[in-house]
Amino acid sequence: KDFILFENIVFRYPGKNEAALNNLSLTIPANHVVGLVGLSGAGKSTAIDVLLGLIRPDQGQILIDQTSLTDYNIRAWQNTLGFVPQSIFLSDASIRDNIAFGLPPEEIDEARVKFAAHMANLDELLMKLPDGLETHVGERGIQLSGGQRQRIGIARALYDDAKVLILDEATSALDGITEKVIMDAIHKFSGSKTIIMIAHRLATVKQCHKIYLLEQGCVLDHGTYDELISRN
Ligand code: ADP
Numbered sequence: 744k745d746f747i748l749f750e751n752i753v754f755r756y757p758g759k760n761e762a763a764l765n766n767l768s769l770t771i772p773a774n775h776v777v778g779l780v781g782l783s784g785a786g787k788s789t790a791i792d793v794l795l796g797l798i799r800p801d802q803g804q805i806l807i808d809q810t811s812l813t814d815y816n817i818r819a820w821q822n823t824l825g826f827v828p829q830s831i832f833l834s835d836a837s838i839r840d841n842i843a844f845g846l847p848p849e850e851i852d853e854a855r856v857k858f859a860a861h862m863a864n865l866d867e868l869l870m871k872l873p874d875g876l877e878t879h880v881g882e883r884g885i886q887l888s889g890g891q892r893q894r895i896g897i898a899r900a901l902y903d904d905a906k907v908l909i910l911d912e913a914t915s916a917l918d919g920i921t922e923k924v925i926m927d928a929i930h931k932f933s934g935s936k937t938i939i940m941i942a943h944r945l946a947t948v949k950q951c952h953k954i955y956l957l958e959q960g961c962v963l964d965h966g967t968y969d970e971l972i973s974r975n
């Protein structure tokens with residue numbers, strides 16, 4: 744039932760005295776929207792890197808559906824993840840091309856691109872080019888907001904049918920994860936996808952089903968926004 748479990752994760756970067764993750768334990772239930780919140784340096788990015796299999800913890804383990812992540816199953820796990828950094832965005836390609844990024848042209852499923860764009864509220868933008876480019880009919884490209892860039896990442900993950908979406912505010916160069924993107928994701932995917940949102944401020948992830956407050960690599964408190972506000 745508990746989809747993703749961080750079990751007593753300890754991780755120290757080489758040469759550092761303080762552990763970046765200091766006995767971190769948390770539960771991310773399947774098909775819930777969960778927020779990880781903390782100040783810069785709290786361990787959010789490191790926790791995600793452990794979950795993505797980019798960092799091997801010194802102690803503890805990640806359990807996915809009660810199976811420990813190991814060298815043998817990490818690839819299969821990574822293939823179910825949709826990490827949504829803004830850097831995925833290709834500045835010289837249409838939004839449609841961004842959603843279908845990396846696929847051989849003959850393999851692109853247009854109906855699937857359209858559906859992903861629709862779910863991410865990008866219908867009107869699908870064939871647009873980013874600012875600075877012109878289409879073959881001389882139409883000017885459009886300036887994309889940070890929220891729109893996040894949506895392109897979400898659409899890409901949806902095209903791939905990712906089970907888990909990770910939205911990281913730290914990688915958003917512009918206006919970060921807008922509350923609107925979060926609200927839409929919650930309304931559209933509630934009960935069907937596991938979504939992890941990383942943010943600096945509690946208010947950004949107010950709508951999440953469950954929020955973990957991180958400090959110095961461990962959980963300070965967890966609960967709903969209202970519960971956390973009443974206690975902290
Ligand atoms: P944020 O709180 O927005 O994640 P940080 O400044 O804490 O921003 O970290 C941004 C990135 O820089 C992190 O993902 C991490 O990999 C890297 N980083 C942070 N601190 C250090 C450090 N002391 N040495 C090297 N890299 C770091």
Ligand code: ADP
Nearest residue numbers: 756759763781782783784785786787788789790
């Ligand atoms: P957050 O994402 O919450 O800002 P991080 O996971 O980036 O926090 O950082 C947790 C701690 O680990 C901080 O003390 C940070 O300076 C340190 N850190 C992060 N990345 C690196 C790195 N690549 N090398 C050394 N220290 C790092």
